[in-house]
Amino acid sequence: MSATSTPLLQVQDLSAGFAGKPVVRGVSFVLYPGEKLALVGESGSGKSVTALSLLRLLDSAQISGQALLDGRNLLSFSERELRGVRGSDVAMIFQEPMTALNPLMRIGAQIAEVLQLKQGLAAKAAWAQAVELLSATGIPEPAQRAQAWPHQLSGGQRQRAMLAMALASRPRLLLADEPTTALDVALRSQMLALLSDLQRQTGMAVLLITHDLHLVRRFADRVAVMQHGQIVEQAVTADLFARPEHPYTRQLLDSTPQRQIVPAQDDAAVQIAAEGLRVTYPTALPGIRGWFKKGEFAAVQAASFVLRRGQTLAVVGESGSGKSTLAQAVLGLLPSQGQLAIGGQPWQQPATRNSPANQALRRVVQVVFQDPFSALSPRLTVEAIVGEGLRVHAPQLGPEERRQRVLHALAEVDLRPDAFPGLLERYPHEFSGGQRQRLAIARALILQPQVLVLDEPTSALDARIQKQVLALLQQLQRERGLAYLLITHDMEVVRAMAHQVLVMKDGAVVESGSVESVLDAPRHPYTQQLVQAGLQ
Amino acid sequence: MSNSIEAPSHPAPAASKSGVSPAGRAWQRFARNRLGFYSLLLFVALVVLSLGAELASNDRPLLVRYQGQFYTPLWQDYPETTFGGDFQTPTDYLDPFIQAQLGQPGNWALFAPNRYGANTINYFAEQPNPAPPSRANWLGTDERGRDMLAQLLYGFRVSVWFALALTAVGVLLGVLAGAVQGFFGGKVDLAFQRFIEIWGSMPELYLLIIFSAVLSPSIGLLLVLLSLFGWMGLSDYVRAEFLRNRQLDYVKAARALGVSNGAIIWRHILPNSLTPVVTFLPFRMSAAILALTSLDFLGLGVPPGTPSLGELLAQGKNNVDAWWISLSTFGVLVLTLLLLTFMGDALRDALDPRKADA
Numbered sequence: 001m002s003a004t005s006t007p008l009l010q011v012q013d014l015s016a017g018f019a020g021k022p023v024v025r026g027v028s029f030v031l032y033p034g035e036k037l038a039l040v041g042e043s044g045s046g047k048s049v050t051a052l053s054l055l056r057l058l059d060s061a062q063i064s065g066q067a068l069l070d071g072r073n074l075l076s077f078s079e080r081e082l083r084g085v086r087g088s089d090v091a092m093i094f095q096e097p098m099t100a101l102n103p104l105m106r107i108g109a110q111i112a113e114v115l116q117l118k119q120g121l122a123a124k125a126a127w128a129q130a131v132e133l134l135s136a137t138g139i140p141e142p143a144q145r146a147q148a149w150p151h152q153l154s155g156g157q158r159q160r161a162m163l164a165m166a167l168a169s170r171p172r173l174l175l176a177d178e179p180t181t182a183l184d185v186a187l188r189s190q191m192l193a194l195l196s197d198l199q200r201q202t203g204m205a206v207l208l209i210t211h212d213l214h215l216v217r218r219f220a221d222r223v224a225v226m227q228h229g230q231i232v233e234q235a236v237t238a239d240l241f242a243r244p245e246h247p248y249t250r251q252l253l254d255s256t257p258q259r260q261i262v263p264a265q266d267d268a269a270v271q272i273a274a275e276g277l278r279v280t281y282p283t284a285l286p287g288i289r290g291w292f293k294k295g296e297f298a299a300v301q302a303a304s305f306v307l308r309r310g311q312t313l314a315v316v317g318e319s320g321s322g323k324s325t326l327a328q329a330v331l332g333l334l335p336s337q338g339q340l341a342i343g344g345q346p347w348q349q350p351a352t353r354n355s356p357a358n359q360a361l362r363r364v365v366q367v368v369f370q371d372p373f374s375a376l377s378p379r380l381t382v383e384a385i386v387g388e389g390l391r392v393h394a395p396q397l398g399p400e401e402r403r404q405r406v407l408h409a410l411a412e413v414d415l416r417p418d419a420f421p422g423l424l425e426r427y428p429h430e431f432s433g434g435q436r437q438r439l440a441i442a443r444a445l446i447l448q449p450q451v452l453v454l455d456e457p458t459s460a461l462d463a464r465i466q467k468q469v470l471a472l473l474q475q476l477q478r479e480r481g482l483a484y485l486l487i488t489h490d491m492e493v494v495r496a497m498a499h500q501v502l503v504m505k506d507g508a509v510v511e512s513g514s515v516e517s518v519l520d521a522p523r524h525p526y527t528q529q530l531v532q533a534g535l536q
Numbered sequence: 537m538s539n540s541i542e543a544p545s546h547p548a549p550a551a552s553k554s555g556v557s558p559a560g561r562a563w564q565r566f567a568r569n570r571l572g573f574y575s576l577l578l579f580v581a582l583v584v585l586s587l588g589a590e591l592a593s594n595d596r597p598l599l600v601r602y603q604g605q606f607y608t609p610l611w612q613d614y615p616e617t618t619f620g621g622d623f624q625t626p627t628d629y630l631d632p633f634i635q636a637q638l639g640q641p642g643n644w645a646l647f648a649p650n651r652y653g654a655n656t657i658n659y660f661a662e663q664p665n666p667a668p669p670s671r672a673n674w675l676g677t678d679e680r681g682r683d684m685l686a687q688l689l690y691g692f693r694v695s696v697w698f699a700l701a702l703t704a705v706g707v708l709l710g711v712l713a714g715a716v717q718g719f720f721g722g723k724v725d726l727a728f729q730r731f732i733e734i735w736g737s738m739p740e741l742y743l744l745i746i747f748s749a750v751l752s753p754s755i756g757l758l759l760v761l762l763s764l765f766g767w768m769g770l771s772d773y774v775r776a777e778f779l780r781n782r783q784l785d786y787v788k789a790a791r792a793l794g795v796s797n798g799a800i801i802w803r804h805i806l807p808n809s810l811t812p813v814v815t816f817l818p819f820r821m822s823a824a825i826l827a828l829t830s831l832d833f834l835g836l837g838v839p840p841g842t843p844s845l846g847e848l849l850a851q852g853k854n855n856v857d858a859w860w861i862s863l864s865t866f867g868v869l870v871l872t873l874l875l876l877t878f879m880g881d882a883l884r885d886a887l888d889p890r891k892a893d894a
Contacts, residue, residue, distance in 0.1 A: 108584060332792070333792060354796060359794045362792060363794075370790065374787060376807065379558050389793045389798075391795075392795055392799075393793075427556070429558070
């Protein structure tokens with residue numbers, strides 16, 4: 001870009017910390033007018049804190065260093081001067097548009113407010129301009145959409161509305177903090193393309209903050225990679241992807257999960273057999289009828305599948321398609337109709353009851369959840385969490401014997417006391433996301449189950465950690481012949497893990513078959529759309 | 537184990553912090569709030585002092601040496617004749633005659649720092665009651681001639697222990713009711729909620745008045761009556777926490793392991809639902825102290841003869857010119873409630889998950 005002109009933003013030796021704990025350490029970079037710089041790093045690397053401290057949006061953070069905007073140091077501005085900069089010279093868009101928009105104001109009114117405030121437009125002109133901005137961000141029927149409340153828009157539309165709001169003040173610098181993370185895969189590249197377009201039209205500079213290095217390949221002019229609060233590598237995008245210098249950058253680039261699984265064997269023992277499986281939730285009926293009767297919402301209708309020993313069945317679908325409900329039915333956490341047998345034994349309905357027959361099945365089927373933070377009770381020690389299953393299913397074990405088994409299960413997921421002193425007495429908050437997910441796997445493995453239900457096991461993890469966890473799961477499958485029921489929306493994960501695929505939409509199975517047939521030659525339009533989105 | 541898996545990439549957190557439970561970290565945060573921490577120290581010191589009130593403020597000597605023999609009036613009643621008096625009645629150690637007897641060579645008596653009990657009436661006082669502060673009565677006397685300092689000390693003890701008991705019972709009932717509602721949800725929740733609405737709309741004060749008219753007043757009765765109504769506010773908070781926590785993944789994981797409902801409630805959800813309970817403890821205690829004081833002030837509280845801050849306040853109202861009654865009682869009340877509030881603020885900060893701990 002125009003590297004000859006004077007820099008728009010010059011950050012020098014920026015450090016930020018909370019309560020004496022440094023989060024950003026000596027970060028320096030420059031941003032020229034009209035340039036697109038991507039700040040890439042994993043969660044906890046300090047990239048968001050860097051952006052937020054530029055506008056001093058963080059309470060209780062100690063910030064030092066310099067951030068020169070047109071040669072004036074933002075960090076020495078008074079709160080009053082900063083307000084003038086925020087939203088006029090520098091605008092910001094956030095990860096979660098639902099929380100960043102005022103739920104009690106119409107979209108158009110929120111944008112018009114900025115226009116009235118920053119450009120001094122009259123109410124009517126501001127509204128017209130707001131509609132124009134919405135249309136520039138590619139929202140269909142912008143005049144109607146301006147009248148909508150934030151909750152009436154889809155996630156992608158909300159993000160566009162946010163963008164329109166940020167552009168309303170004609171900023172010279174746009175800070176985009178993970179603008180695509182909350183969006184579906186299909187929408188991510190669209191969003192970046194839009195950002196690119198608008199940047200070209202307005203000539204503003206963009207600082208894009210993201211954890212997804214691959215995403216910025218076609219977007220950014222330059223990329224800065226952050227690790228542990230420091231910029232470890234900074235280069236022109238093409239150079240960075242062609243010749244990554246720092247080992248961490250190479251790790252980030254090489255984060256596509258590998259497929260290292262044993263090919264499916266058709267004569268393997270059947271672990272789960274479902275035939276016409278149906279799961280319903282009661283819903284309230286409108287009017288007087290609702291007083292006497294409950295309606296029914298079928299979250300899963302007539303699902304049939306077979307999962308064999310040593311194999312992985314991936315259940316794919318967007319949020320709300322019923323795939324998590326299916327998983328809970330298999331786990332016996334929801335009552336279900338139709339046939340559902342685990343190793344030949346059906347759940348005794350209602351499956352939620354802990355009858356002896358059901359307890360025996362619970363030993364066989366275990367689960368790993370998506371969110372490593374809510375999946376472990378914050379007030380129990382590692383020993384209590386992992387040993388929980390033994391308390392229920394092997395109450396005859398003494399404390400010492402139980403501890404040995406817990407240590408063994410932890411060793412199987414590569415958590416060892418020599419790497420983590422006092423491992424058993426630790427609490428979940430002392431572990432990172434990937435380590436917590438290993439704890440959750442250890443909790444499931446301690447009962448020596450034959451089937452693991454993996455409910456989006458890696459979608460909350462950074463790509464590099466995801467690769468490690470998936471490799472661990474593959475290894476466990478190879479060694480123990482575990483059968484996995486893998487719930488996911490990530491086509492990369494499916495490609496790496498699955499033998500069979502089941503595609504769900506609106507509670508119905510729309511397509512199923514081997515992973516090759518479904519991914520390479522999708523028949524149902526919905527599957528085609530999913531596969532297409534995964535490729536981008 | 538094969539080497540196909542990279543070792544966990546994040547370094548282990550500093551060893552010094554390892555194994556600190558969430559409760560332990562909360563305590564560290566609490567201790568960092570100086571005001572709350574010193575309030576707790578002072579409050580505990582006051583409670584301990586009031587526990588030993590008999591040693592600090594008593595009309596009986598702690599130990600008596602009389603004619604070569606030891607006596608322990610603290611535990612035993614001695615007739616006046618023991619010390620050379622004329623009657624078989626229990627000894628009044630404030631009697632100048634007895635004091636003269638104990639003061640004879642070879643005899644001695646070890647008195648408490650403040651020579652009055654809660655209900656001691658000094659029949660040998662030199663001033664009319666209520667008497668202003670003097671060397672004999674450091675904070676003066678009330679309208680019946682009882683020492684104010686002793687009254688306040690014993691009254692504080694009654695108030696604090698009553699508040700502790702009321703809070704404990706209220707928390708127990710509230711947590712139980714909230715847990716049952718929140719965990720089972722559905723019809724149980726619905727029925728319980730309606731019951732709480734009906735129960736909560738009963739006129740509590742009038743019930744108290746009626747009951748204290750029908751039954752003989754006692755601290756136990758007051759405790760039962762106030763407990764019957766005191767659990768509802770808390771149960772709502774616990775219910776909300778349970779409703780939130782029961783659908784979190786760790787509870788689902790426990791269910792998938794086949795953990796029983798009781799164990800899920802006790803081991804998994806309850807420890808994660810206690811934040812509002814603990815946060816409200818000091819505020820509930822100060823509310824309980826206030827409730828007891830108000831009832832006593834109205835004459836509906838503890839039976840006569842029980843040292844009580846509320847009764848003292850009522851006396852202060854009746855004897856406005858005896859400023860030492862109202863002022864000292866007011867001071868004790870304000871100090872107690874203030875300490876509890878400071879502790880509550882610190883607790884709230886300590887348990888706020890958004891506060892970083894360094």
